[in-house]
Amino acid sequence: MILLDTIQAAHDRIRAHIHRTPVLTNQTINSLSGADIYFKPENLQKIGAFKARGGLNAVLHLSELERYHGRTLGPVTTHSSGNHAQAVAFAARQVGTTAYIVMPRTAPQVKKDAVRDYGAEIIECEPTLEAREAGVLEVIGRTGATLIHPFDDDRVIAGQATAAKELIEDVGLDQPFDVIMTPVGGGGLLSGTALITHFLSPETLVIAGEPEGAADAVLSFQSGRVEKAPYINTIADGLMTSLSERTLGYIREHVTDVLTVSDSEIVAAMRLVWERMKLVIEPSSAVPLAALLKHNERFAGQKMGIILSGGNVDLGRLPF
Amino acid sequence: MILLDTIQAAHDRIRAHIHRTPVLTNQTINSLSGADIYFKPENLQKIGAFKARGGLNAVLHLSELERYHGRTLGPVTTHSSGNHAQAVAFAARQVGTTAYIVMPRTAPQVKKDAVRDYGAEIIECEPTLEAREAGVLEVIGRTGATLIHPFDDDRVIAGQATAAKELIEDVGLDQPFDVIMTPVGGGGLLSGTALITHFLSPETLVIAGEPEGAADAVLSFQSGRVEKAPYINTIADGLMTSLSERTLGYIREHVTDVLTVSDSEIVAAMRLVWERMKLVIEPSSAVPLAALLKHNERFAGQKMGIILSGGNVDLGRLPF
Known part of the structure; x- marks a missing residue:
């Protein structure tokens, strides 16, 4: 609410x-x-x-909650070929945590470069929604990362x-x-x-x-x-x-x-x-x-x- | 000064x-x-x-001086193929006077259109400094317009x-x-x-x-x-x-x-x-x-x- x-x-x-x-x-x-x-x-x-706003609020809020419990925020993850990928990568850098971004291998090089410039790790996958969601689940299983959904x-x-x-x-x-x-x-x-x-x-x-x-x-x-x-x-x-x-x-x-x-x-x-x-x-x-x-x-x-x-x-x- | x-x-x-x-x-x-x-x-x-600033100050100042003497500002003129042409046309419209803009006939159509959109009258000339200056002198002789120089x-x-x-x-x-x-x-x-x-x-x-x-x-x-x-x-x-x-x-x-x-x-x-x-x-x-x-x-x-x-x-x- x-x-x-x-x-x-x-x-x-x-x-x-x-x-x-x-x-x-x-x-x-x-x-x-x-x-x-x-x-x-x-x-x-x-x-x-504008996606910087939502990505930041989610990541900063998570970070505050962890700090309240005396912990630091672990890695975050999302799948995106576009602006939300950059938003999560940017937000993660602001709080000093790792972002794992699942991107279709067909995404433009310039967008991959931008995400990498923000210090995030890119996991490439096939350009289907199924492969992207599977990629995120694999990251979560392997790293315990928290998913930052682009809008839901x-x-x-x-x-x-x-x-x-x-x-x-x-x-x-x-x-x-x-x-x-x-x-x-x-x-x-x-x-x-x-x-x-x-x-x-x-x-x-x-x-x-x-x-x-x-x-x-x-x-x-x-x-x-x-x-x-x-x-x-x-x-x-x-x-x-x-x-x-x-x-x-x-x-x-x-x-x-x-x-x-x-x-x-x-x-x-x-x-x-x-x-x-x-x-x-x-x-x-x-x-x-x-x-x-x-x-x-x-x-x-x-x-x-x-x-x-x-x-x-x-x-x-x-x-x- | x-x-x-x-x-x-x-x-x-x-x-x-x-x-x-x-x-x-x-x-x-x-x-x-x-x-x-x-x-x-x-x-x-x-x-x-930025040229809107200088063009406006010159034209508004001229207009104030005329008003002080109980007159209204007559036409203004300049020669330019670029931003100063638009600036003078724009400024003239703000004070409700006519602008005569001498432009080389080779100037891009989009720039001529922009000047005309501001309500100015375009006088085309050959694309040489001599022809441009001659064009302005002709306008001044014919209309009594005041020259707004682009920088001097x-x-x-x-x-x-x-x-x-x-x-x-x-x-x-x-x-x-x-x-x-x-x-x-x-x-x-x-x-x-x-x-x-x-x-x-x-x-x-x-x-x-x-x-x-x-x-x-x-x-x-x-x-x-x-x-x-x-x-x-x-x-x-x-x-x-x-x-x-x-x-x-x-x-x-x-x-x-x-x-x-x-x-x-x-x-x-x-x-x-x-x-x-x-x-x-x-x-x-x-x-x-x-x-x-x-x-x-x-x-x-x-x-x-x-x-x-x-x-x-x-x-x-x-x-x-």
């Missing part, structure tokens, strides 16, 4: 380790959309993505909530947002955002953007059961995961809508942010803006918050 | 029209360089470059000084910077930075970075006369201009050194900022960081400020 206190404690716990990212506005994108948009650029966060974990969700918390504190208290938008993959960022918005700014709606090529959340949101996407084929490589029961629960309770967008809409929004805001963002980050632009009549004149989730993209393989 | 009051007044004048850009740090680049670097990302500024103007220099002013106010008062670095082209940003640093943080050194392929400032700095570059051939397209007597005077008085870097060093530093800081910067912006990395033993352990000058780059023509 996540309360306002849980998120406040998470924020206090991670504050010294993260960047308080700024809030950015862009006149051109406002004119284009007809809305009044405040961007929270988490691509400027440590490790280049209240400590992780409470950490992700701190991005929207800062956004609301910085520009959403005196005049509340009409809507705050995030992308949705496994639902950790969306759940955390929906919870803190409910606590701090209950009149604000929370709406997610999701790729058409990984459209599980929109189905689950409608049916109330965890559904699989009809097919997986999207440039937004950070959003291919399905929701868990936990994140679906938070989302059903506190989220107003899930809007889907095509890959070409995602690339157009991504290019707009690169060209006009001068920010390197990954495709997943552009999904909420793409949804806002697609439904611009719905949001006309409204005060919008958008969390730009990350900027870890291969400069040698840009879609434009 | 530019005093602290001049720069303070410039800041008060432009404040409502510009972004107060944040200050960003990056652990990876600190580790790589051995220095403690605070970046001022003026690529996130209005029009995507104390109002422009006082405006550019506000970037370093914010950087010092935000992180350089309690513990002063050892060094603040900027790129140098015509010398407007460097002059303004050197002046405000002299006023607010006199123990801080100001050092410029310059491309080897446009190395006029380093020669002028040494000889005390305005020199031409031995040759012009650099990816840093914003830095091809030579100093004026005015900027050379400020620079000789308040700048400690000018360090040159090769195009490959510029591209490597640019890529580092894109990959690690997730910022879209243009080649000119990367020149000071390239100089710092080249001379990293000189700056080891020092508190450094770097102004990232702009982010107006053609995404279709990246050097990596």
Whole structure:
């Protein structure tokens, strides 16, 4: 159960380790959309993505509990080919413990290098969910490591909530947002955002953007059961995961809508942010803006918050 | 003559029209360089470059003077293929007057579009300095427009000084910077930075970075006369201009050194900022960081400020 206190404690716990990212506005994108948009650029966060927040909160919290019992935190582990791998590696280094990261052998070298730069040990596996989960179980059996799940974990969700918390504190208290938008993959960022918005700014709606090529959340949101996407084929490589029961629960309770967008809409929004805001963002980050632009009549004149989730993209393989 | 009051007044004048850009740090680049670097990302500024500051201060100041005499400001003009064109167009729109921008017909369409988006009128000319100057004289003769020079103007220099002013106010008062670095082209940003640093943080050194392929400032700095570059051939397209007597005077008085870097060093530093800081910067912006990395033993352990000058780059023509 996540309360306002849980998120406040998470924020206090991670504050010294993260960047308080700024809030950015862009006149051109406002004119284009007809809305009044405040961007929270988490691509400027440590490790280049909001996931630093959740990974840190989980690892620091575990470390505190161990210290309370007079022990030090043992190793941690996760499987990820993306930003959560870096987040756990980074968090483990902050508390001086070992991270074992199970990564598919097909993961880009640049992502493996980043994880290794944070001092983590990489265990390569075949690029299937089964092999990744088996890899983590093997690590746990061998080392006694604690699993840090990328989103199905209240400590992780409470950490992700701190991005929207800062956004609301910085520009959403005196005049509340009409809507705050995030992308949705496994639902950790969306759940955390929906919870803190409910606590701090209950009149604000929370709406997610999701790729058409990984459209599980929109189905689950409608049916109330965890559904699989009809097919997986999207440039937004950070959003291919399905929701868990936990994140679906938070989302059903506190989220107003899930809007889907095509890959070409995602690339157009991504290019707009690169060209006009001068920010390197990954495709997943552009999904909420793409949804806002697609439904611009719905949001006309409204005060919008958008969390730009990350900027870890291969400069040698840009879609434009 | 530019005093602290001049720069303070410039800041008060432009404040409502510009972004107060944040200050960003990056652990990876600190580790790589051995220095403690605070970046001022003026690529996130209005029009995507610090030049918005100088253009605004000049145009707003002119407008105030006219108003004092009971008149309204007539048209303004400049010649530029780059960021100053957008700055003057943007500033003119803020005060509701017309801007005539003389641009070489070879300027990229995206830059012409940006200038036109700000409501300015473009006069195309041949891509030579003579044709550009003739074009401006023609505009002045025909319309009575006031010239806003890109750097040889104390109002422009006082405006550019506000970037370093914010950087010092935000992180350089309690513990002063050892060094603040900027790129140098015509010398407007460097002059303004050197002046405000002299006023607010006199123990801080100001050092410029310059491309080897446009190395006029380093020669002028040494000889005390305005020199031409031995040759012009650099990816840093914003830095091809030579100093004026005015900027050379400020620079000789308040700048400690000018360090040159090769195009490959510029591209490597640019890529580092894109990959690690997730910022879209243009080649000119990367020149000071390239100089710092080249001379990293000189700056080891020092508190450094770097102004990232702009982010107006053609995404279709990246050097990596």
